[in-house]
Amino acid sequence: MGPPSSSGFYVSRAVAVLLAGLAAALLLALAVLAALYGQCARDPSSEMQHRGGPGAAPVQPRKQKEQPPTPKPGPARKPAVAATPSDWRPPGPWDQLRLPPWLVPLHYELELWPRLQPDQLSAPALRFTGRVNITVRCIVSTARLLLHSLLLDCDSAEVRGRVPVNDVWFALDMEYMVLELGEALQPGSRYKLQLSFSGPVYQDTWEGLFLNLYTDQGERRALLASHLEPTFARYVFPCFDEPALKATFSITIIHHSSYVALSNMPRLGQSEKEDVNGSKWTVTTFYTTPLMPTYLVAFAICDCDHVNRTERGQEISIWARKDAIANGYADFALNITGPIFSFLEDLFNISYPLPKTDIIALPTFDKRAMENWGLLMFDESLLLLQPEDQLTEKKTVISSIVSHEIGHQWFGNMVTMAWWNDLWLNEGFASYFEFEIINHFNPKFPRVSILSPTGSYDQGKILLPATVKSIMDSWTHQSGFPVITLNVSTGVMKQEPFYLGKVKNQTLLTHNDTWIVPILWIKNGTTQSLVWLDNSSKVFPEMQVSDSEHDWVILNLNMTGYYRVNYDKLGWKKLNQQLEKDPKAIPVIHRLQLIDDAFSLSKNNYIEIETALDLTKYLAEEDEIIVWHAVLLNLVTRDLISNVNNYDIYPLLKYLLKRLMSIWNTYSTIIRENVATLQDDYLALMSLEELFRTACWLGLEDCLQLSKELFRNWVTHPENEIPYPIRNVILCYGIALGNEKEWDFLLSIYNNKTKEEERMQLAYAMGCSKDPWILNRYMEYAIATSPFTFNETNIIQVVAESEVGRYIAKDFLVNNWQAVSERYGAQSLVTLIDIIGRTISTDSQIMEMQQFCSNVLEEHQRLSIHAKLQTIKQENLEKKKRNARITAWLRENT
Template sequence: MGKGFYISRPLGFVLCGLGIVAMLTIFSLSVVYTKEKRKNQVTAINETGMVTTAAPHTTPAPSNEPWDKYRLPDTLLPEYYNVTLWPRLVPDEQGMYIFTGTSGVALTCIKETNLIIIHSNKLNYTLTLENHHAKLTGLGGTSAPAILKTWFQTQTQFMVILLNEKLEVGKSYWLYMEFRGELSDDLAGFYRSQYTENGVKKVVATTQMQATAARNAFPCFDEPSMKAVFHLTLQHPPETVALANGMELGECKLITIEDKKLLQTRFKPTEKMSTYLLAFVISEFTKIQSSEKTNVLIRIWGRKEAIESGQGDYALNVTFPILKYFENYYNTTYPLSKSDQVALPDFAAGAMENWGLVTYREQSLFYDPKESSNGDKEWVVTVIAHELAHMWFGNLVTMRWWNDLWLNEGFASYVSYLGADYAEPTWNIKDLMVLQQVQRAFAVDALVSSHPLSSREDEVITPDQISQLFDTITYSKGAAVLRMLSEFLTESVFAKGLHVCLKGLGTICTTSIKEIMNRWILQMGYPVVTIDTRTGNISQQHFLIHPEAVVEKPSDYNYEWFVPITWMKSGSNMGQHWLLTKTALYEPMKTGTDWLLANLNVMGYYRVNYDPQNWERLLTQLTTDHKVIPVLNRGQIIDDAFNLARAQIINITLALRTTKYLLKEKEYIPWESAIRNLQYFFLMFDRTEVYGPLQTYLRRNVQPLFDHFQNITSNWTQKPPRYMDQSNQINAISMACRTGVKGCSELTRMWYRQWMKNPDSNPIPPNLKNTVYCNAIAAGGVEEWDFGWQMFKKSTIAAEAEKLLYGLSCTKEPWLLNRYLEFTIDPKQVRKQDAAFAIVYISGNVIGQPLVWDFVRAKWEQITKDYDDGSFFFGRLIQGITKKFSTEFELKQLQRLKEDIAASSFSFGTQAIEQAIEKTKANIKWVSKNKAQVMNWLTEQST
């Protein structure tokens, strides 16, 4: 404990309680997490006998019947599945890619029932000799009731099997089905991806089951608590290799089906796991793998060209160290014998934590040291760490239902920085959590349309409701709250709690600790803590970016939190205190002439406001010797001030004054924090008369930073030595070009022109490609754009293609932007996985934004219908393309779109539209209140 560090007596009691509960907290929060892995010893059974095919039909169901509800009844439990699948990697006579399969599942009856209800979606079934879609037999000498009829509920995605008698409690049965589905390109369930290699089209059959798409691949009990063992067999062309969660069993067997020679690969039974974690891939991919010295076989799979060019080497090098780190962190051995990681050309998410077979977007797994940037490398290592963290937390122990998704994803988001820091200890990557998770969560959680981390089970029922939980709150706020808990417990105590969780102890938690954590988990939002250094008074209130917004969601805790306050004074005194009430008087907060800084290193999930005198003292310290204040808090002061100003808690000119010291700042985190907040000014004012003075002011501030990096890189010919400096060099050039610093535009155009002259040798430093591509294409015309498009189409490196995808959106030519928009919805031009990103990139262009808005309103049904997860796709679009909305006219257009969607058969992105409406209303009020003040202040700075 450092000199002068003070812990109050109430804090001591609270920390004592937290230390005890560290062993139990994570487990108790999830309430009903399953126990540690256990293997099923029952021998798999194989059944045959189906003869004819028939498409499923739908029978209307009366309301309140079990098949009319979205949740499975609690009458049956699956024990193990036998699944055999044969995907066709060439189209049939109708031009369709299909797959056929058989599935058997062993069921145990928990409660008497004459119904079997099992998930099934988009599958056609073969009829049995008894003219049913399934066959039921008994196991262990049990006789099975006869099937009276089967039918399908399309809305709830169920196959319903009505029996002539009830199943017996405690008895087991075998349900067998044969089926056929489409291997479509919708990026969900069992789907196809494709790429071109040496001029030949290659098709990959792969999966994405999370959250509710396993039912698209085979009939199953598709809920996370319905864990089972999976025995999987894949039939595939001889030139392909098949992968699954388990290791391959022996040699592939050569078989003949329908006069076609096929390989048949069987896999070891999986651990007992949820359906959403099942995965399989059939491809012509090649691999690299770990040496025999490791006790876990690690294989990196992908396109042959990518693997042979070394793009998978970095992933292979960091995977085993990260696995070992997590084994020590969890104090639990990795439970599988192998860890396959596969880079897919088409993948909707960043990656997926399938147990033993993690799937990735190419740019999330592949790294080319010659072409890729530091940001690409950082993304790869953090994504790998995120997915590997799930091997224990999420896979070994699993949420009962999706309402506790935050604990899975928030936890993995948090510890991914710990794993990445272990793999790359010189990067200081844990500090980036403040920018990448905490501040990101703050932005969304300050809206009345936010939601708690954990909801009641009955509030998350439909696939669309489940899909909407995969958002910033779940990932980033979850990470921020867990980071806060870990910081105050210490990392070692926190990790001990995880070990207890993984060993499956019961749910024990003291009332006081539940009170502390429930306030952060069961109510949305976060507080702004106001400290009056003249009186020692501390108070908290629910922070809302739109202060006049009405919070309609009730909270049992009245939007009050138990807040851990850490602070330091200019005299180096430090302290810690818990704010357990709405207001409190705390003598050490009185400062006299000293300044006080709260929330050291942004450990707590809250914002801080001060009395005007303390704000002035902090600003004075920044301008005289900013290094006295910790670097994370320099970024915090800027971020808090700008957001407090947006919420009308402090004056906008006070926020702007926090940027004046940037003339002397060389560190990445404060600059990045400033740029992100100033981005709001660009969004609001880049179509107004304020834009010119804003450019002038920022140009003067960024000029020293631009000169600094020009000097330390020997006129841009070298890379800065420190990792954070390499990131800030990007900011220096980006802001310099944006604000018109002399020589910046010429520099980016020179690099791009050199590349155009010699397309086979790109002279642009990898870290600077994003900025150079954008600025050079913006300054150029059709020649520059067409060259960028050709390079995009030719690129064999996913991260490089993504940079060009962004750079192409920067052109100032409206006709090129419109052409680009049409390309985004043509899968032959832009992959479906990239469409939403490209459209949002274009909307960030002041010229492109109205073009995008018209485009999306005219074609929203078309651009979502091909996506199985249309809500996620459309929500991403709406959030991205409405950022600039700040007029009553734009608000009315947005409300009209909401009405159009409500009147349609779609239910996509409703939460995203609500958030966009709220943000637009806030923007309108903010511009009305602040435009003149900002204009006057900026004008004064230039005199």
């Protein structure tokens, strides 16, 4: 059995900051939720104005078979009947993206029969057959029916009620099936469309009905599942495939008796039937669903096991490979799922309407996770917790994604957007409540306070400066986000769009580029009243500061707003003085915010780099690793590492090491003595790698010695795993400080690993060698028989990104151009040249690369690469100027 599961909830810093950035806008959006829900109802009269009227008489086209253009990957299929140039039809509703509002679906009776059998897993073209009866209500009289269908063969089509179907054809561009009727349907009447069809099961894509092949308990097995969002229901059955067209579904699945069938609702009953060969199949029927859109319909046919629990009468089951269930890998997900449902029921005061929830872990699922109502689907790497995951952020990932998908059971499933242009709001609400859930269940996590009923101000007293619609429009009808600049001398606050690489002193604000921004702020450590910036600039006298050293202001309380914050010189000076005098007076979230905002603003020419660097003077007193993480990501960038020489790096080494030692000693001691204490410290787990990488790069002897110890201990005793948070750094420096023996050992380990993540870690570590001949030998694998399972051109990229290898990789590519070209083709080479071009820094090197490209590339390729190299040349010039100013500042302050 696996380790005992914890019921704790966790979130990573990256997730926290991102979600907090959305919080303000999302809270305001709650006010318009009811309106959005109301929009799901259709208005036939208004829709008719832009979709065209129904045809009065049936058209009798000549049937002609045609393969659909650019089909999705899958088995070969019999082409459907389609409209073609020789079978021309006049413009009509089949040319429109949206369905005409002639019919409203009410209920689907859907039967699917995939021919999946456990002894025929290698079948090259697995298919399914199906039948669907769709009850519809006619809104506008029509003799022509349109519904969605793609890559399906229609075997029969009828309309109950003695309405003849004269013809069935397919309008492929907009993915419609068109039924031409012998007489018009009448408004207000109900009809039942009866369709029989067949289609392919996909093996190389995760759309429609797809197949997973995997190994469980030493045997090869298969699992069939569905993914219908956003418009893949039409790949599985003819339907009205738009999110506003909700209906109820009664689903039947016919399957081999050794498999279990799952769908949105609980199983109603089972029976048997025989096929034409006399083989017996199991028929599983399910209870009827509530009203829901087609994209949430779901089914799975699997040979899985499960664990389950009951939460407030709702049965919750986690399904996965039998090995995974037996080893307890699903226990953590099971333990957190029930409490999440209960929390959201209490929060919304709305009970979850389904009697059960199945969650299935798919061996491979590139969609990551999907919130199908009553049958949630996850890639197993995002749901199952294994013993080796204890010192990773895996609990964070599982908690976050499970919370997100369960949040969708209310926002998305119960309340659904009318059209896909509101998908951002669907995802935004789920993300918002994902964050609320994790804060609720893990109070030990340093909470980033967000706008909520328990916030630091009385929401009942807030007066909005404009209508909710105006506020929301200012954020949803334009791209990007603002920079808010406060002049603490005058109290003037202004906003402008945030641009990457703004030209110095350029004014970029136009009359349309304004946001209505809620400003939460603190003064001298005390929370102040909410204010709104609803113009390009506004005066707030209460934000002025005096000459006192203790007088300072910080905007964007707890980073709840989605904007960058800038201050005038006095504002930054006051904050810097406070950090140097008493950094703990500024909460940790704001110390991180100041560092991140300042370096981002300096990089994009809003403030001088020296202003950002001044904020780092206090770092000897900083004991929060998450703040150090922000400092190192912004200051010790890969550009700096690859461009500074030994003379220039000395001031940085001296400056950082003097301030780094305290935090280094804390965490290096933990790594040496009791790394298990970090198991639930997710801020440390996500920040340690950057701390160790920088310390070793700076040449800190203790870091290099610790890397040697951990690497050699692992080589000698492989059961002594390198702590996961610093595994990449230790592997890299183990190779950098070693020789051929260590490199060959890593290669042998690579060949025996099966997990792709571990193989990639080893492959990148092998590029850290400082021996040119080893790196050249490594790159030989790119043009010879290779033991590497990933794209061998990545080997050259790995070497090019290393400190020593960037020059060797360029020479290797030049000297072996013909062999590389023959093996990988021109496009891969263009990519490689682009990668290597970004590792060179001098004008002469760029000229050499341009000359080389002129000799070996086609003209259109040369033009593309030359343009990129010119961009790199300009970027290198800017980087050199910036690095020179950093070096000069360091010399003055070291």
